[in-house]
Amino acid sequence: MVDFKVAAVALALAAAFVPGAAYAQANTAGSAASEIVPATPLPSVPRDQTLILGWSITSPVGVTNPWALPGYTHQEGNNLMFEPLMYYGIYADKYIPWLATSMEYTSKDYTSLEIKLNPAAKWNDGTPVTSKDVVYTFEGQKKNDKLPYHAAFDQYVDTVTAKDDETVEVKFKIPAPRFKFEVLTLKFDTGIPIVNAAWESKQKDVNAAAGGTEIPHSGPYDLVAWNANQKIYNLREDWWAIKAGLQQDPAVKRVVIVNLGGQVGQNMDTVAQRIVNNEMDSSLDMRAQVIGNILAQNPKVQSWTGNDSPYGYLDWWPNSLWVNTQLAPYSDPNVRKAMSLAINRDQINDVLYDGAKIATIYPFPLYPGLQKFIDSPAVKAEEAKYNPGEFNLDKSAQLMTAAGFTKNGDGMWAKDGKTINATIQAFEGIHSDIAPVLVEMLRNGGFDASVNFGTDALQNMIDGVPGFYLSGHGASLKDPYAALELFHGRYSSAIGTSAGNNRYSRYKNPEYDALLDEMAPLGADDPKFQADAAKALGIYWRDTIDIPIIQWLHRIPYNTTYWTNWPSAKNLAMGTNGAFWAHTGMLVITSLKPTQSP
Amino acid sequence: MSTTLKLIVRRLLFLILVIWSASTITFFVPRFSSRNAIRERFAELARTGGFSPDDLDKIIAAMQAQFGLDKPLLQQYGDYLWSVVHLDFGYSLNKYPATVLDLISQALPWTIGLLIVTTILSFIIGNLLGAIAAWPKAPQWMRFVATPFVLLTGVPPVLMGVLLLFFIGFRLKLLPLGGAYSIGVIPNWSWGFALDMGVHQILPGLALILGSVGGWVLSMRGMGVTIQGEDYVNFAEHKGLSGFRIFRDYYLRNALLPQVTGFALALGTVVTSAIVVEGIFGLPGVGTVLQNAIKSNDFPVIYGIVLFITIVIATLMVLLEFVYPLLDPRIRKQ
Numbered sequence: 061m062v063d064f065k066v067a068a069v070a071l072a073l074a075a076a077f078v079p080g081a082a083y084a085q086a087n088t089a090g091s092a093a094s095e096i097v098p099a100t101p102l103p104s105v106p107r108d109q110t111l112i113l114g115w116s117i118t119s120p121v122g123v124t125n126p127w128a129l130p131g132y133t134h135q136e137g138n139n140l141m142f143e144p145l146m147y148y149g150i151y152a153d154k155y156i157p158w159l160a161t162s163m164e165y166t167s168k169d170y171t172s173l174e175i176k177l178n179p180a181a182k183w184n185d186g187t188p189v190t191s192k193d194v195v196y197t198f199e200g201q202k203k204n205d206k207l208p209y210h211a212a213f214d215q216y217v218d219t220v221t222a223k224d225d226e227t228v229e230v231k232f233k234i235p236a237p238r239f240k241f242e243v244l245t246l247k248f249d250t251g252i253p254i255v256n257a258a259w260e261s262k263q264k265d266v267n268a269a270a271g272g273t274e275i276p277h278s279g280p281y282d283l284v285a286w287n288a289n290q291k292i293y294n295l296r297e298d299w300w301a302i303k304a305g306l307q308q309d310p311a312v313k314r315v316v317i318v319n320l321g322g323q324v325g326q327n328m329d330t331v332a333q334r335i336v337n338n339e340m341d342s343s344l345d346m347r348a349q350v351i352g353n354i355l356a357q358n359p360k361v362q363s364w365t366g367n368d369s370p371y372g373y374l375d376w377w378p379n380s381l382w383v384n385t386q387l388a389p390y391s392d393p394n395v396r397k398a399m400s401l402a403i404n405r406d407q408i409n410d411v412l413y414d415g416a417k418i419a420t421i422y423p424f425p426l427y428p429g430l431q432k433f434i435d436s437p438a439v440k441a442e443e444a445k446y447n448p449g450e451f452n453l454d455k456s457a458q459l460m461t462a463a464g465f466t467k468n469g470d471g472m473w474a475k476d477g478k479t480i481n482a483t484i485q486a487f488e489g490i491h492s493d494i495a496p497v498l499v500e501m502l503r504n505g506g507f508d509a510s511v512n513f514g515t516d517a518l519q520n521m522i523d524g525v526p527g528f529y530l531s532g533h534g535a536s537l538k539d540p541y542a543a544l545e546l547f548h549g550r551y552s553s554a555i556g557t558s559a560g561n562n563r564y565s566r567y568k569n570p571e572y573d574a575l576l577d578e579m580a581p582l583g584a585d586d587p588k589f590q591a592d593a594a595k596a597l598g599i600y601w602r603d604t605i606d607i608p609i610i611q612w613l614h615r616i617p618y619n620t621t622y623w624t625n626w627p628s629a630k631n632l633a634m635g636t637n638g639a640f641w642a643h644t645g646m647l648v649i650t651s652l653k654p655t656q657s658p
Numbered sequence: 659m660s661t662t663l664k665l666i667v668r669r670l671l672f673l674i675l676v677i678w679s680a681s682t683i684t685f686f687v688p689r690f691s692s693r694n695a696i697r698e699r700f701a702e703l704a705r706t707g708g709f710s711p712d713d714l715d716k717i718i719a720a721m722q723a724q725f726g727l728d729k730p731l732l733q734q735y736g737d738y739l740w741s742v743v744h745l746d747f748g749y750s751l752n753k754y755p756a757t758v759l760d761l762i763s764q765a766l767p768w769t770i771g772l773l774i775v776t777t778i779l780s781f782i783i784g785n786l787l788g789a790i791a792a793w794p795k796a797p798q799w800m801r802f803v804a805t806p807f808v809l810l811t812g813v814p815p816v817l818m819g820v821l822l823l824f825f826i827g828f829r830l831k832l833l834p835l836g837g838a839y840s841i842g843v844i845p846n847w848s849w850g851f852a853l854d855m856g857v858h859q860i861l862p863g864l865a866l867i868l869g870s871v872g873g874w875v876l877s878m879r880g881m882g883v884t885i886q887g888e889d890y891v892n893f894a895e896h897k898g899l900s901g902f903r904i905f906r907d908y909y910l911r912n913a914l915l916p917q918v919t920g921f922a923l924a925l926g927t928v929v930t931s932a933i934v935v936e937g938i939f940g941l942p943g944v945g946t947v948l949q950n951a952i953k954s955n956d957f958p959v960i961y962g963i964v965l966f967i968t969i970v971i972a973t974l975m976v977l978l979e980f981v982y983p984l985l986d987p988r989i990r991k992q
Contacts, residue, residue, distance in 0.1 A: 095764060102844060112841055118950070120756030121764060130699040130721070131754050206720050268755045287845070288764050288942030289838050316842045321940040327836075330940065333828040334835045515953045519693045558697070 095121050096273055096286040102294070108622050108654045109313040113640055114331050114343035117319040121286050125271030126253055127260065129206055135249070135641040137291050137317045140281035140649065142253035144246035145175060145194070147644050149635025150376075150537060153428040155245065156634060156647070158306065159189055159254055159278065163240050166229075170237040170581065175244075177226040180304035183256055183276040184296060191222035196257030198230065206267050209252055212243050235581030241538055246643035247636075248376050248537065253643075254278070280307075280650055281315060291317040310650040312623070320344075325489025335361060338621045342640055345372065345614040347493050348412060360621045364614070364628050364638055369414035372613030373629070373637055376425050377532030379491075380606040381484065381498065382564040384524035386555050389480060394459045396604035399482070401456035402505025403498070403607060405449055412493055412610075420611045421448040423600065424536035424543040429584070433540055438594035446601035448608070456505050472508045479508035483527035485520045488513035491530055494610060498530070522558045529564050532612055539584035541576075544596045547605050549573045567605045572596060614639055625653040669976045680968040681742050684961050685735055693955040695751035696721050725751060738961065747962040752954045758962035761947050768838055769932050769943035772859050774925070776866040781921050783807075783867070784874020789910050791875060792882030795901050804875045811872030815931060819865035819938040827861060834858050836940035862939040866931060870924075877920065881913035888912070918981070922974045 115136055123131040126142055134142070145160035155163075162176045181189035198220040202213040216236040221229045232239065245251050256276035263269040273283050278300065281293035293315040301307045318340065320327050331343045332350050336358045346354065351371045354361050363371035381399070383390035390396060405419030412418070421443070424430050433439060465473040465480075472479040482502050486495045495511045502509035509528075512520070521529040536543035552568040553559045559566060575596045582589040599605075616638055618626035625631065626648070627638040633651055636644035697718050722728050725748070726737060741747055747758035787804035790796045810818070827835040839845065839855045885891060886909070894908045932945025944963060951959035 098844060101846070105842075110842060118753070120750065120753040120760065123755065128755055130696065130752070131756060270755055285844055288768070290841065292842065292844075314842070318837060318841055319940065319942060320836075321937060321942065321946055327937065327940060330823060330836050330938065333823070337828065337831060337835060339835065339841065516691075516693065518698060522697065 095288075096283065098284050102284060102292070105294075105314040108656050109311065111312045111315045111342075111623060111649060111652065112318060112340045113315065114318050114320050114334065114340045115641060116321060116326060116344070117291065117317065120270075121288065122270045122272050124273070124275050124277075124283055125260075125263075125266070125269050126255055127200070127204070127207060127266045128270055129208075129267050131270075134253070134643055137281075137283070137293055137315065139279075139641070139643050139645050140293055140315060141275075141277035141279040141283065142255070143181075143278045143646070144244070144251055144253050144643070145177075146245045147634075147636070147647060148241070148245050148247035148537070149632075149644075150247060150427050150637060151632045152635025153538075154635060156636075158301075163244060165237070165240070170235040170239075170583065171232045173230040173232070173236075173240060175228040175230070177228070178304060179226055180300050181278060182300040183278050184282065184298075185276050186298075187258075187276075188225070189254065189278055190225045191228045192225075193254055193257045194228045195220050195222050196260065197252065197254050198228075200255070200260065200266070201252065204266065209243055212239070237581065237583045238539070238541060242542065248639075248642050248644070249534075251643060279646060280310060289319050291319075293317075307647075307650050310652075311654050312649055312652050315649065325487070328489075332617075335617050335619055338619060341619045341621075341623050342616060342626075344641075345616045345639075347490075348615065349493070351615045351617055354617050358619070361617050361619050362626070362628065363617060366628065366630070370416040370418055370613055370615070372615035373627075374425050374427065375612040375614045375637070375639075376427075376537055377534050377612040378420050378423060378425055378608060379494070379530055379532045379610050379612055380423060380608045382521070382529040382531060382606040384526070384555075384559075384564065384566055385605065386552070386566045386568075387524065387526060389463065389465075389475070390526070392463055393603045395463050395480075396607070398456040398459035398463070399502065399505070399507060400448070400604050400607045401450060401452045401459070402507065403501055403609065404451040405609075406451070407501070408494070408497060408610065411497060418611050418613060419449075420608050421601070422597075423533045423546070423606070423608055424540055425611055427537060429538040430536060430540060433590070433593065436590060436594065438591060439597060442594055442598035442601065446598060448601040448604075453505055460506065467506055471506055472503075473506040481526040482507035482509035484509060484511045484530050485517040485525070485527060486511055486513055486530040487517060495530060498528075498609065521564050524553070524555065524559055524564065524566060528607075530609070531562070531564065534562055539589075540593045540597065541579055541584070541589075544579075544593065544600065545576055547572065547600065548576050565605050567603070569599065569603070572599045575599070616640075620655055622655055623652045624655045625651055669979060673972050673976050676972045677742075677965070677968055678739075680972075681739065681961070681965055682735075684964045684968075685738050685957075688955055688957040688960055689731065691955055694718070694722075695954050695956040696725070696727075698954050699752045721751075721754070725749065742961075742965060747958045747965075750951075750956055750959050752951070752956040752959070758958050761959055762944065762962055762966060765942055765944045765947045768936070768941050769945060771855075772862055772941065772943070773866065773932050773935075775859075776863045777870075777921075777924050779863070780867050780870040781874055781917070781924065784871040785878040785910075785914060785917055787871070788875040788878025789882050789905070789913060792879045792886065793905060793909065794886065795905075804872075804879075807868070807871040807875055809872070810868050811870075811876070813869050814934075815865050815869050816934045816938060818869050819862065819935055822861045822865055823938065833861050836938075838941050862935050862941060865935055865938070874917070874920075878913060878917060881916060882909065885909055885913050915982075919978065922971070922978050925971070925974060 117136050119133050119136055120131045124138055124141060126132055143159055145163055146158055147156040149156055159178055159181045160175050161178050164174055166172045166174050175194060177189060177191060183189060198213065198217065201207050201209045202217055204210060216232045216234060216239055218231040218233045223229055243252060246253065259276050260266050280295055280299040282296050283291065284294045285292040295310055295313045302309050320331055325344065328346055328350060332346060332354050334340050335343060336354055348371065351363055355363065355367050364373040365371055383396060385391055408419045409415055409417055422434060460473050465475050468474040484495055484498060499509045499511050521531060533543050533546060535546055546562050547565055547567045549568040551560055551563040552566045575592045579589050579592045627633050627636065634647050636647050638648060639645055640648055726734060750756050750758055750761055753761065787807065791801050791804045823835060826832050834857065837858060839858050843851065843854060845851060891904065891908050894904045932943050933949045936943045936945040937949065947959065948963045
């Protein structure tokens with residue numbers, strides 16, 4: 061009996077040692093990111109001064125440093141801390157000067173750019189934002205190959221010089237007409253924020269430094285608490301932009317971002333219930349059926365288009381069915397055209413969008429600058445020539461027959477006994493409505509289609525497996541160059557290698573490349589640029605590089621029980637989109653007004 | 659060497675063997691996949707718009723080298739075994755610069771708090787109800803209390819959770835719809851917070867308990883029926899012992915013995931239940947972390963969690979071998 065007691069105690073101690081050793085490791089390993097707990101209890105903030113947002117927080121707790129990768133994302137509240145030289149209001153089609161009062165090309169060939177900083181801009185520690193910070197940010201991007209815009213800086217930037225505390229001159233190696241917009245301006249989810257040189261330069265490894273609450277930032281909100289359940293930000297009353305007259309004193313004194321769990325897009329049914337119950341003010345965007353139900357059950361919830369379909373605003377991520385154009389039979393443009401002819405875009409609009417015209421034939425969103433482009437006679441002529449939106453099963457059949465295919469007993473196109481693999485790789489969280497519709501359309505056209513929502517879908521796109529990839533372009537916002545450049549031959553990865561992000565087509569065409577190369581050094585207003593862009597878009601349609609399907613909508617629910625002045629089709633405000641998680645989300649949040657104020 | 663010491667040494671060696679086998683299988687299985695956690699993290703960020711690198715391959719290659727993923731597989735295996743010994747799995751590939759232990763230690767309280775408690779409650783309620791259901795002297799009405807639980811046995815926790823959420827949380831607004839505690843509250847050591855947290859655990863707890871009690875009821879009832887006919891129970895009755903004493907000391911204690919093994923195994927399945935329930939109720943526990951790690955092939959995190967579970971279950975099994983003799987004198991004598 062004594063032996064057993066001793067044995068039991070000994071083993072219990074041994075078992076206790078194991079997790080104890082683990083926790084000892086946790087305490088001494090010097091881990092970079094940890095839970096953020098306020099040193100003193102947070103002051104109470106009433107509900108009508110608190111904004112509650114729902115998001116699946118996937119970045120590690122404590123990471124606030126924009127240069128910490130791959131943990132950092134601006135989407136989970138960090139956009140409230142870091143600011144850019146300028147924002148862009150996409151619906152107003154104008155720049156919103158911020159840390160910089162101006163950014164102007166000083167040479168006609170776009171090889172030099174002068175930036176003038178706002179003298180009122182300050183970090184939260186009271187020190188001014190100076191040219192030193194801008195130079196450090198730019199040179200960091202140029203030298204550190206782990207940073208997201210390193211390739212752009214490496215390709216274009218020659219020198220960065222501080223002419224004085226508020227003036228920076230950038231010299232480019234080659235003409236860089238789009239560098240100011242694409243890289244230096246924050247809009248949607250692209251562009252770079254300015255980081256604090258003093259803090260970053262002290263870090264042993266900037267990519268591993270978490271940041272926590274100690275990292276200096278210029279944005280209006282301080283991170284005060286963060287754990288696995290939520291992030292809490294408090295407004296700092298000394299935010300420089302108020303004194304500078306750029307923004308009024310925000311009514312939102314506290315922002316709470318509730319962790320919805322899982323990956324972005326999961327658990328949205330529960331989120332919908334919480335929005336209806338007024339537990340949250342906004343969340344990630346919803347599918348059409350879900351937001352319709354939310355609006356029906358709580359009249360205080362509105363969408364971008366009020367209570368009317370399509371409920372959402374145009375996002376920058378129009379989706380196409382991409383294919384690996386280096387792989388047979390997708391390498392045959394006639395086969396690709398035949399597949400495109402099986403897609404009935406009018407039916408997509410009727411079935412999914414209550415007739416709203418969301419289906420598209422363009423690889424970019426129709427924002428004002430791009431709408432102007434597609435309305436040009438040159439583009440209209442190309443469109444008339446290639447009729448990219450045509451739905452015609454007979455024509456599709458003719459093309460497939462000419463390509464050597466015959467229909468088998470199941471009505472599927474086949475050659476040498478094999479049908480064409482038309483599996484659509486897609487993401488269930490965001491494609492659960494459109495993908496099954498596309499499968500049925502393709503099958504009606506004789507293509508052996510199905511959908512793969514598995515966790516390997518993304519990897520399959522990257523690997524270039526046979527079939528379709530339903531994904532967006534995420535490129536152009538103001539002019540068509542960025543979207544068209546996705547198909548430049550330099551991004552065409554060989555079979556057996558990984559495709560770059562948004563470059564799944566692996567398309568290669570010297571004729572197309574020549575047009576893009578000619579466009580690259582030209583401004584978007586240049587007539588030669590416009591003419592080449594129209595021709596390039598014509599080739600995109602002629603060769604059916606991918607099959608454009610739908611513009612992407614962000615159907616974000618906005619609960620007006622506590623907050624009003626959300627951006628909408630009738631209230632464009634500063635012209636930004638209405639996503640609180642985008643870089644411009646800070647402008648949305650700081651513009652909100654309490655519903656219940658006198 | 660005494661018999662006891664030999665037993666301990668044998669069990670410990672077996673424990674080490676189990677941990678090594680589990681570690682080795684866990685190491686190699688994710689490596690069979692061609693998926694790349696670092697690439698998928700960047701691609702996910704790019705897809706959701708949080709990151710837009712032009713030279714993704716270069717960045718990924720740089721990070722792969724940093725994590726030692728460019729070394730030969732056997733060398734990586736050696737490094738991995740060394741890290742197992744130190745219980746240090748380094749950084750998460752997907753959530754760098756968070757370490758694996760960061761992620762586990764942040765998530766663990768939520769899993770332990772809810773799931774251990776519900777597992778214990780299911781065990782106690784289920785076995786008690788099962789014992790009563792089989793006890794011939796129990797009042798008739800008490801014997802039918804277990805019936806609803808038995809009917810709910812086949813209902814998976816995910817469905818139970820969704821139903822509870824919809825009817826009790828959404829329609830009736832009686833309980834919160836998700837989260838571990840109220841929005842905006844900072845965890846603290848106060849009764850108010852404990853109550854708040856408790857209220858948030860009711861629905862997830864019910865989702866787990868309602869579906870699992872029935873299993874314990876049925877197995878305990880079966881054991882109870884067997885033990886009723888035993889000589890020692892008859893002897894206790896003829897001796898004139900009180901009904902309660904017979905129930906507790908002769909009937910329940912003996913019927914409980916095999917259930918103890920089942921309980922240890924049930925604790926081991928806590929994490930698999932966690933994956934489901936934590937997802938529905940938005941609880942940031944180990945199940946959620948593991949699910950995300952599997953989805954992104956973040957194998958250091960997978961290793962860490964799987965190894966943690968293995969160590970816990972294996973240790974529990976070994977401990978059980980020493981607990982059993984305390985419950986059953988017959989084994990003690992052997």
